[in-house]
Amino acid sequence: MPVIHDLSSLPYAAYLRPLDEELGHDGDHSEIHLDAVELDEVAAAGSRFSESAMTAVTFTGGTYDQVRLDDVWLSRCRWIGGTWGEAQLLDTTILDSAIAGVQAYGSQWRRVTVQGGKIDSLNLRGARLQDVEFRDCDLSEVDFGGATLINVTFPGSAVRRARFDKVTVKKLDFRGARELDVAQGWDALRGAVIDHDQLAEAAPALAQVLGIVVRG
Numbered sequence: 001m002p003v004i005h006d007l008s009s010l011p012y013a014a015y016l017r018p019l020d021e022e023l024g025h026d027g028d029h030s031e032i033h034l035d036a037v038e039l040d041e042v043a044a045a046g047s048r049f050s051e052s053a054m055t056a057v058t059f060t061g062g063t064y065d066q067v068r069l070d071d072v073w074l075s076r077c078r079w080i081g082g083t084w085g086e087a088q089l090l091d092t093t094i095l096d097s098a099i100a101g102v103q104a105y106g107s108q109w110r111r112v113t114v115q116g117g118k119i120d121s122l123n124l125r126g127a128r129l130q131d132v133e134f135r136d137c138d139l140s141e142v143d144f145g146g147a148t149l150i151n152v153t154f155p156g157s158a159v160r161r162a163r164f165d166k167v168t169v170k171k172l173d174f175r176g177a178r179e180l181d182v183a184q185g186w187d188a189l190r191g192a193v194i195d196h197d198q199l200a201e202a203a204p205a206l207a208q209v210l211g212i213v214v215r216g
Helices: 195-211
Strands: 028-030 034-035 038-041 047-055 058-060 066-076 078-080 088-100 110-118 127-133 139-142 148-155 158-163 168-173 179-182
Touching: 179 195
Parallel strands: 028 047, 034 047, 038 058, 047 066, 058 078, 066 088, 078 088, 088 110, 110 127, 110 139, 127 148, 139 158, 148 168, 158 179
Antiparallel strands: none
């Protein structure tokens, strides 16, 4: 599906309203627009957001475990730390945003597009990602350990020092990534697809994993 880049183009744009209540545990929020707000150490575990938009929102710390984002559009947002354990992202778009040091272990992502921006030290251990695209992103030290990756792609993205130990892979495609640096878990990536240039760059690491000794 094409990515919507403009807030006014959202099918539910005409119904959006500012949030008129504080975020808290188990909140249910529909058709809201959060704009240019700073959420510092908010405890909103179990909350649900549907058919909503967030622009220039900063999440600093906080507890968002088991939060559900269903058909949510986010642009120019920042996540700094905080826990999003077992969160659910469904039909969600994240544009030109930054994620750093977020604990999102056991989360579930389905039909999610992340385009532009930077992702640093994101903990996705044990997560399940299905039909997820990281497009034109900079990903550094993202931990996919033990995750299930189904139809996940990285076109135009730089993947640096990523960990893939004990992942389950179904249609994981790295072709088109402008960098591919796997810090751990090459042996778990059976079935993943890479291109010829990536294979050449990864050859020393693959040889080491396979116990192949290369001597000139």
